[in-house]
Amino acid sequence: MSILVVGGAGYIGAHVVRLLQQRGEEVVVADDLSTGQAARVGDALLIEVDIAAPGAAESLETAMREHAVDSVIHFAAKKQVGESVLRPAWYYQQNVGGLANLLTAMEAAKVGTMIFSSSAAVYGMPDVELITEDGTEPRPINPYGQTKLIGEWMMAASERAWGLRWSALRYFNVAGAGWPDLGDPAVLNLVPMVLDRLARGERPRIFGEDYPTPDGSCIRDYIHVLDLAQAHLAALDELRDPVLAEEGAVGQAFNVGTGVGISVKEVIEEIGAASGLDVTAEIEPRRAGDPPRLVASPEKIGDVLRWKAEHGLSDIIRSAWEAWQAGPRRIG
Numbered sequence: 001m002s003i004l005v006v007g008g009a010g011y012i013g014a015h016v017v018r019l020l021q022q023r024g025e026e027v028v029v030a031d032d033l034s035t036g037q038a039a040r041v042g043d044a045l046l047i048e049v050d051i052a053a054p055g056a057a058e059s060l061e062t063a064m065r066e067h068a069v070d071s072v073i074h075f076a077a078k079k080q081v082g083e084s085v086l087r088p089a090w091y092y093q094q095n096v097g098g099l100a101n102l103l104t105a106m107e108a109a110k111v112g113t114m115i116f117s118s119s120a121a122v123y124g125m126p127d128v129e130l131i132t133e134d135g136t137e138p139r140p141i142n143p144y145g146q147t148k149l150i151g152e153w154m155m156a157a158s159e160r161a162w163g164l165r166w167s168a169l170r171y172f173n174v175a176g177a178g179w180p181d182l183g184d185p186a187v188l189n190l191v192p193m194v195l196d197r198l199a200r201g202e203r204p205r206i207f208g209e210d211y212p213t214p215d216g217s218c219i220r221d222y223i224h225v226l227d228l229a230q231a232h233l234a235a236l237d238e239l240r241d242p243v244l245a246e247e248g249a250v251g252q253a254f255n256v257g258t259g260v261g262i263s264v265k266e267v268i269e270e271i272g273a274a275s276g277l278d279v280t281a282e283i284e285p286r287r288a289g290d291p292p293r294l295v296a297s298p299e300k301i302g303d304v305l306r307w308k309a310e311h312g313l314s315d316i317i318r319s320a321w322e323a324w325q326a327g328p329r330r331i332g
Contacts, residue, residue, distance in 0.1 A: 238305055
């Protein structure tokens with residue numbers, strides 16, 4: 001049997017693929033390579049496919065049957081919040097339509113296990129110290145977050161209709177690298193955005209320092225990408241075990257975070273410590289829609305999946321710096 005990792009050539013997906021390979025699993029990767037890179041999947045079979053395109057369901061079903069797929073880990077989605085606001089219909093087409101094709105293929109091929117890449121964006125802007133899965137109502141404020149919540153609804157409906165065994169992982173701010181060759185290739189999140197500006201000889205930017213937080217900058221829950229990848233394996237192992245799964249993993253959404261809030265200023269200072277560079281920041285006006293604080297409660301995932309983050313901020317930033325320096329835009 002094999003595991004199909006959809007979006008496995010991307011930043012997070014490639015870490016999951018490598019961990020699966022290291023423990024001897026047969027892995028098949030489906031990716032359109034729009035943001036992923038073929039070199040990241042090692043010797044896993046790579047099927048180049050846009051899962052939102054016409055005919056994708058049939059192609060995916062064929063691949064599942066030919067390679068004896070028994071489980072799917074689904075990462076492939078568009079994920080830029082601002083872009084989703086500007087192109088909402090396209091985001092629904094890509095993220096919801098792509099998942100519909102994947103679920104159609106799984107039902108036809110009788111593949112009954114799915115780990116879904118969800119997001120803290122489903123919560124919107126909750127005014128709470130710690131976000132809990134059962135106590136914080138999902139209220140997404142942008143089309144990207146809406147597509148992730150709809151994805152969870154679609155899997156719940158598939159569970160009722162044909163017995164899909166699924167879990168959704170709602171992750172917060174992912175950063176770092178498990179290996180230097182698997183650093184974040186996109187300049188969309190805080191850490192690579194700071195490194196990108198430093199590489200161009202520019203100062204980092206902080207959008208707002210007048211928030212109701214200790215240092216005035218936004219607070220987030222930063223999770224090491226390797227910890228996140230391990231969480232996917234923990235969820236997969238739980239769902240594949242019929243006894244364990246029925247004890248609480250099937251049909252559940254889990255926060256993947258540390259429970260520790262870290263400010264934007266603290267992240268930038270840690271980048272300075274790891275790199276030895278001057279990271280004096282430019283202060284810009286607030287960005288619309290940025291909540292002051294988003295921090296996960298990891299209690300549920302610890303109780304059910306027995307998973308806990310192992311890496312703190314210094315590990316995250318050090319690994320991100322090493323990966324950046326191993327790439328084509330080395331600084332200094």
